[in-house]
Amino acid sequence: MPRYIGKEMSRVDGVAKVTGRAKYAAEFRAPNLAYGFVVLGAVAKGRIRDIDAREAERAPGVVRVFTHLNAPKLGQKASTEYAPPRNTREQDKSFRALQSDRIYFNAQPVALVVAETYEQARYASRLVKVAYDAERHTTDTEAVRESARAPSQGPPPKPRGNPEAAMKAAPVKVEAEYRIPVEHHNPMEPHAAVAAWAGDKLTIFDKTQDVYGVRAHLASTFGVPEADVNVVSPYVGGAFGSSLRPNYYPALTAMAARELRRPVKVVYTRTQMFTGHGHRPYTIQKIALGAEASGKLTAMIHTAVHNTSTFEEFNDNTTGFTRQVYACPNLFAPTLIVPTDLPTPTWMRAPGAVSGMFALECAMDELAYALKIDPLELRLINYAETDPESGRPFSSKALRECYRLGAEKFGWKARRMEPRSMRDGRLLVGWGTATGVWGAFQSRASARITYRADGTAHVTSATSDIGPGTYTVMTMIAAEYLGNRPEQVRFELGDTNFPRAPAQGGSQTTSSVGSAVHGAALAVAAKLLTLANQDAASPLKGAAAADVEMLDGRLRLKGDPSKSVSIPDVMRRNSLTEVTETFESRPSPERQKYATMAHGAQFVEVKVDPDLGQVRVTRAIEVTACGKIINPKASHSQEIGGVVWGIGMALTEATEIDHRYGRIMNPNLQHYHVPVNADVHEVETVFVEEDDKVVNPLGVKGMGELGMVGIPAAIANAVFHATGRRVRDLPITPDKLL
């Protein structure tokens, strides 16, 4: 019986966080630290004609003003590292500040003012005068959607079967267009870096989901060996994808520190974050679904168009999961991209999936109404027993159980099909459902464990903990397999001095890093077995590593616990005080035979004020099947957070761009509306655990992204059910329901 895995544990870093002991990037100090403040440009495209920093340079405390005129050129070599999830190994074209007079997007950094204090830098930043030669720009994806094309990386979109003909022949069809605005992650913690050079060696404290990614980026930027760059990021105050790629500020900060020969700190303001780390792209989706009268899907054509930048390709893979959700023989689902004069978009929680599934799951609801079939029933009719894309079996898929359990808990049976048929006093009541889906990804990852004779252990891996509870879950896994108590385990992350781990993105940390920690613990046990069996009298003679386990300071036979040795004794006999093992876990070849995915079903109740257009999500039940749950406490938190994100996407969030200026006009938390507590009512999250031996030894799948994937569609469907109004462009604000 597991002692810790599967049982609730409070966050091991919780006390440090609530007492302020946990240090975030901007809180690190260095002697003689200078403070940088970024100056943002005011046009969307063109050139800097003139930049006058003289007054700023004369301002009190100013050390230097960096512009493209005096900033050194930064390298752009291809990374030799393996890249973040779902990215290809290509040249690092990420935007680097102050490299030329070229303006690629509005609110692009055009200068960095470095001063003795933050206030001095901020003040002087207002004294920098910039004149531009503006050029015609385009920031409106709608205006250029016709010139969208397939991304140059990856296989070209290929149809399955004959979708056009099948669509033509389908007795029942729906077709509609859906829109998602640009959205921004808005984590609590602003992005920040503190950079300090010692000769040609750089130490940088950064807010990142990927210390090794930032290391590769900075090494190529400055032409130094990667081993000479140390990236440290022990705590991250939320990121949601905004720190997956190296943003422009770490290189900018390190550049200033190198030039000035003193440590420099740069912290984004909230406004700077809006053009400082990418965004969820503006996405237009056209979906046509064809079905038989029975509800069986015969054709799906789902085309997504979203923006990328003029200097870099970003592909959100919006339609990726459309290929794998429902059994349908004829399908075409390309994602096309089109450059605009905005910064490069990036991954934002449940990237691609939540956007694509918003459109697909709303379209399924529309089809259900066209067919007069219950929306849940329609999903069951089209249930994919095997992966429709590859034909491979699923390693596990408990989606049917999610539907059943969710419907039962929610009371779905009592739903009346007709829109506007359910009321609570004056309020219209709507019930909506949608499917959620995400991959069970896994990447190479390493972890190191030092296990000491006194039973304590030090575990390291260069992953991050952006909030899901990685510190805690790795501590639990280590304690489980080292046979000690979580209090005896110290897990550290976020440092390139630790073994390599992938970026914390794509919901693959527990599967990847957890497998590495698990493997390292087993390696420690194996090592101890070898040491023990050097003693002729060892009771474990003849046992294989797989036959033994560690518990309470003893190594014992799993099949016969009476046969055991004292680990401290074994170490003493070998003149050791500790044993250190590093283990690299890799996705098993077995996975290739299967489709590995996580699924979920969402049931949402909304109440809509028919006069004032206000929507309240009064009840949300989310049932997810994502393998084994290691820490139910943190996992429920994750999924509740996913529901809250879904509420934001459905009802409140949009980055507004004035296309005349190509400028984001709501880059702050008073105008960009994330949901507040009052927007969140009853949320229940339920797990249907799957016993999946294929995905990885721990049997875990991704769940952080999954939690939000189906929610926006479920809410929009519930709003339709309540009001009879089909809102296809998010967010559903009161004005759209009048």
Add this chain to the structure above:
Amino acid sequence: MRPFKYTRASDAGAAAQAVALNPRAKFLAGGTNLLDLMKEDVERPDELVDLSRLKLSEIRAAGGGVSVGALAKNSDTANHPLIRRDYPLLTQAIVAGASGQLRNMATNGGNLMQRTRCQYFYDTAMPCNKREPGTGCGAREGLNRIHAIFGWSDKCVATYPGDMANALYALDAVVRVRGAQGRERTIPVNDFHRLPGDTPEKDNNLQHGELITAVELPKSPFAKNSYYLKVRDRASYAFALVAVAAALEMNGSTIRQARVVLGGVAHKPWRSAEAEAALAGRPASEESFRRAADAALAGAKPLAHNAYKVELGKRAVVRALMRAARLV
């Protein structure tokens, strides 16, 4: 932010005088709006006269009504027994605004001085006649979903963002101010804020250096039948798309007199004399309220993105009156 001189005023007279002497000086009360704007480089005073030590936070019965100190915190005002009992509309309006933390800092005088939340006003790279006269209005042909449908000019389409003042307009409050020479005067709250016209940089009719010392609430016949309704993009902590302060004085089932003030629709709280006239002497009924709502919005001139405010405004007026009359 830009360097500024900071002084702490010892009494109201000295405060008014200090600001009057320096055209670029400003009073600092709760700082919940001014300091934010200074960080954004929108407000650029070179001197702040801190009022926090002045004894202007008393809330007391006066002449049949209540006098509310200019420096009384929004929270303390909303929760004061006299306000809750005699002016529940004001309590409702205050707690509809901001967050608990902000209301604990924000003062009543400062709230009246709150500046617009127009996005173009906040972005110093954008044109804005209110922030920088002569640069143009970014919102007039730009993003104006949250902007005015009444009383705007080609120079400015911004709205007054507050909630508290909407109730004060309905309650016929009077603003007491003190000038540099010690001269006191009172301004009916209805005349406090201005329409933008050609001078959108001026939000209100205070002279430079005049200090708000109190807001006086006359004895109110509306305590029994009033309601503050706020429609916004999320459930809390957002500015109004449309707000309505509705108050009725009833004589049996007939309305003796009414107050209808709309928020979020103009450069100042928009008191609708038309709606009030349509209600006086009428029975309290949905039909009367619909007629009043039509009258209230009849003169609206929506912009490209805010036509919804006309219909939403009508529905909000009806709902607020229905609530005030306790019909829903």
